[in-house]
Amino acid sequence: GPKVLQIPSHQIIDMGQMVTLNCDPVSNHLYFYWYKQILGQQMEFLVNFYNGKVMEKSKLFKDQFSVERPDGSYFTLKIQPTALEDSAVYFCASSGGDQDTQYFGPGTRLLVL
């Protein structure tokens, strides 16, 4: 089936540093999403993105977070500066349209020390 790729698979950084998580969505998809999952807990919606703009974001999407997809390349989530509570697995997802199936990437495991 369609595949979403995420780079890197793991990232360890010191608190206060910047991190960029990269997502390579399914090629013809138009809607992109980021979710945060702390080990063993539920997936929590962060943000969705369409046509170069953030459509909806949750309370978890702090001011330190930003997303972009410059020139149709990777869909990125940047955290600057990072905090200890940002440690989690971040999943990217993409879909072809409103409520079409969201395909999830394998996740990036972020550890902030």
Added chain:
Amino acid sequence: GEQVEQLPSILRVQEGSSASINCSYEDSASNYFPWYKQEPGENPKLIIDIRSNMERKQIQELIVLLDKKAKRFSLHITDTQPGDSAMYFCAASDSNTNKVVFGTGTRLQVLP
């Protein structure tokens, strides 16, 4: 209202029996309800979904029911197998916001 409640949090069943997971949502504008299965260390994978114009959908051993009036939906796995052991998440989506809210998850263990 953006909560999706999911129960039970842990479910243990004997192989061959059925398993049921129940979810309720608050946002009456929700009209799409996917179910995801997540194995340890893996990403969530869609296993079945239902839209608000349906009350029941079945794919092989998976059955989903939707009661829009009560704002409840459920997943039923008939004839469970050890390979069904995983985390299961329900979710509710509103086409106006295109935002998916996940339930809190159910850890299903199918015992041999």
